[in-house]
Amino acid sequence: MLTVEQVMHALRDVQDPELHKSLVELNMIRNIRIDGRHIQLEVVLTIQGCPLKAKIKADVEHALREIGALSVDIVFGAMTPEERAALTQYLKKNSTTETGMPALLRPDSGVRFIAVTSGKGGVGKSTVTINLAAALARMGKKVGILDADIYGFSIPSMMQIADKPTMIEKTAIPVVSHNVKVMSMGFFADDNSPVMWRGPMLNKWIQNFLANTHWGELDYLLLDLPPGTGDVAIDVAAMIPQAKEVIVTTPHNVASHVASRAGVMAKHTKHDILGVIENMAYYEESDGSRNYLFGRGGGERLAERLQTDVLARVPFARPEETTGSSVYDEDSVVGELFRSLAEDVLYKDAQ
Numbered sequence: 001m002l003t004v005e006q007v008m009h010a011l012r013d014v015q016d017p018e019l020h021k022s023l024v025e026l027n028m029i030r031n032i033r034i035d036g037r038h039i040q041l042e043v044v045l046t047i048q049g050c051p052l053k054a055k056i057k058a059d060v061e062h063a064l065r066e067i068g069a070l071s072v073d074i075v076f077g078a079m080t081p082e083e084r085a086a087l088t089q090y091l092k093k094n095s096t097t098e099t100g101m102p103a104l105l106r107p108d109s110g111v112r113f114i115a116v117t118s119g120k121g122g123v124g125k126s127t128v129t130i131n132l133a134a135a136l137a138r139m140g141k142k143v144g145i146l147d148a149d150i151y152g153f154s155i156p157s158m159m160q161i162a163d164k165p166t167m168i169e170k171t172a173i174p175v176v177s178h179n180v181k182v183m184s185m186g187f188f189a190d191d192n193s194p195v196m197w198r199g200p201m202l203n204k205w206i207q208n209f210l211a212n213t214h215w216g217e218l219d220y221l222l223l224d225l226p227p228g229t230g231d232v233a234i235d236v237a238a239m240i241p242q243a244k245e246v247i248v249t250t251p252h253n254v255a256s257h258v259a260s261r262a263g264v265m266a267k268h269t270k271h272d273i274l275g276v277i278e279n280m281a282y283y284e285e286s287d288g289s290r291n292y293l294f295g296r297g298g299g300e301r302l303a304e305r306l307q308t309d310v311l312a313r314v315p316f317a318r319p320e321e322t323t324g325s326s327v328y329d330e331d332s333v334v335g336e337l338f339r340s341l342a343e344d345v346l347y348k349d350a351q
């Protein structure tokens, strides 16, 4: 005969797929009934009709069969408003300090911040952000992206994310894509979004995104900044002085010249610069020769001006290097280049 203690013990390791915490810790397991090796129980979900029901069911069944259950009968229920409020408090406790400061920003949080910036638009800043994030995640790092390009957000569409974050009261659970937790204003661009995630809080939006998102454990948070040296860059500099910057340019003279302003700004705000990434550096012809469509040397010139290094020269990707999204396949030429870039970033960041 199995016992309630054994069942609870087995379920300690089963996590809510969005909150990444144990169902037991989140108080989501109720009404356990045991008849020999037959178990009945209730799983109380944060919202009715949770799309992850099937995954939770499979994980619970698996855990209980491991301890010898012959049948597992699961009934799904939904939390009451009071229970959801209690859960929000619990999640908030982990995401903000007593002073309301996002816990991620505490010096002892262990989270490293990388701001990806550029002088001009369209040079591949978002492409670099998502591919560097995906490469770090493939290396086993816990990674998040904050799409800080508040008016020109593009990360959800570039990663082909169709889902929206689940909201528990006012806390957003980031959407996970390619093992990366993603938050973007793009998720809240329609009129159904909670007011606090829209206009009135714009001046505090970075803090809002950091504090009202349940990021869970993170090693790296990448920020996709808007191009140029505007308010957002200044806000980020003030709020996240420990962020390190990666500056993206094309080889083109003008792009590299404009990018240098973003670099000078980083120096001014005392953000460390990890290095320069020259994107769209060349197109590799089928015979292996390189066609330098945008000229040459922009990355190097920028790196010299900022007294830093060129971390990578990313060629034009071919359509077959991705299965549709702008995250390039792991074993494609560009995918491999981003893996080696991620290794360099880890190395430089540790110095």
Ligand SMILES: Nc1ncnc2c1ncn2[C@@H]1O[C@H](COP(=O)(O)OP(=O)(O)OP(=O)(O)O)[C@@H](O)[C@H]1O
Residues within 6 Å of the ligand: 118, 120, 121, 122, 123, 124, 125, 126, 127, 128, 149, 152, 154, 226, 227, 279, 280, 314, 315, 316, 317, 318, 326
């Ligand atoms: N190395 C590359 N190979 C092929 N296409 C690329 C590459 N880098 C970027 N692109 C494409 O160029 C376009 C612009 O890239 P991206 O959106 O990353 O630039 P951005 O600097 O973030 O732009 P914005 O400032 O508008 O946000 C996208 O369609 C992207 O898929």
